[in-house]
Amino acid sequence: MTRIGAMTDRMAIDLPLMTPPLKRSVTIDGHRTSVSLEEAFWRGVADAAKSRGLTRAQLIGQIDHARPPEVGLATALRLFVIAELAPR
Secondary structure, three states: OOEEEEEOOOOEEEEEOOOOOEEEEEEEOOEEEEEEEOHHHHHHHHHHHHHHOOOHHHHHHHHHHHOOOOOOHHHHHHHHHHHHHOOO
């Protein structure tokens, strides 16, 4: 991964390459919708789907059904990827 350094008042921090969100279409229960996520999150979703033996669309559908109605799909996907990366 290409990284860029940033200097704060106290220390240098190592940031991942910043990219704008990518919009992708997915079909959930026969309905097409589009979701905008940064590439790192799309990779996280794809990796999680592969590790579960699912397609990306199947995993996104499961996350969509599990999320509370007041939480947007993109937010649910980002939080899912972060939870996947957290130590257990």
